[in-house]
Amino acid sequence: MNQRDAQRLLDEADLICPADVVKSSVERLAGEITTKLKGEFPVVLSVMGGAAVFTGHLLPLLVFPLEFGAIEVTRYNNDTQGRDIHWSLPPRDNVRGRVVLVVDDILDQGITLAAIRDKLLEMGAKHVWSAVFADKALGHEKPIAADFVGVTVPNRYVFGFGMDAYGLWRNLPAIYALKD
Numbered sequence: 001m002n003q004r005d006a007q008r009l010l011d012e013a014d015l016i017c018p019a020d021v022v023k024s025s026v027e028r029l030a031g032e033i034t035t036k037l038k039g040e041f042p043v044v045l046s047v048m049g050g051a052a053v054f055t056g057h058l059l060p061l062l063v064f065p066l067e068f069g070a071i072e073v074t075r076y077n078n079d080t081q082g083r084d085i086h087w088s089l090p091p092r093d094n095v096r097g098r099v100v101l102v103v104d105d106i107l108d109q110g111i112t113l114a115a116i117r118d119k120l121l122e123m124g125a126k127h128v129w130s131a132v133f134a135d136k137a138l139g140h141e142k143p144i145a146a147d148f149v150g151v152t153v154p155n156r157y158v159f160g161f162g163m164d165a166y167g168l169w170r171n172l173p174a175i176y177a178l179k180d
């Protein structure tokens with residue numbers, strides 16, 4: 001996609017969650033996570049690359065001992081339709097016997113987060129918690145529910161605050177939905 005089309009994508013999109021709501025939601029989430037996990041010395045795993053922006057804002061607000069790491073798993077591959085799970089950076093052995101907090105940008109169908117949870121439990125994690133910035137309202141049950149949710153977004157393809165549209169616009173401070 002060229003620069004002009006990229007700009008049009010944003011110009012035609014609908015604002016779903018403004019930057020000030022994004023910011024206050026991250027702060028609220030940090031408080032909730034701190035209350036639950038401050039005594040657990042968790043391993044915090046950020047799911048690259050969508051969770052990079054959310055994690056960067058969240059982590060400095062979690063002022064308790066934790067071990068940080070990243071995993072990389074993709075299902076959408078810069079498309080708007082999810083396919084098979086591909087692990088490019090699986091979890092490391094340091095999750096064995098530990099409380100783990102998985103941080104991701106969006107819970108859509110829930111397939112990615114459920115696969116991550118299953119893998120971590122298989123690898124011996126003691127307990128797996130999950131924090132997602134956006135939970136998409138699909139109107140039906142998902143294979144997993146996140147423990148900590150920033151905002152609920154409508155059942156549309158959303159982007160910004162780490163989430164991409166065709167690989168673009170992860171850098172936006174607010175969340176938008178692609179034109180239907």
Ligand SMILES: O=P(O)(O)OC[C@H]1O[C@H](OP(=O)(O)OP(=O)(O)O)[C@H](O)[C@@H]1O
Nearest residue numbers: 048049050074075076108109110111112
């Ligand atoms: O609930 P699901 O329907 O499984 O979708 C959610 C996943 O999709 C996105 O990842 P993506 O595969 O787009 O990779 P990315 O993090 O590089 O954007 C997002 O970051 C979640 O990990």
Ligand code: HPA
Nearest residue numbers: 108156157158159163164
């Ligand atoms: O709506 C979405 N936007 C961006 N990335 C995504 N990954 C799953 N669903 C989405």
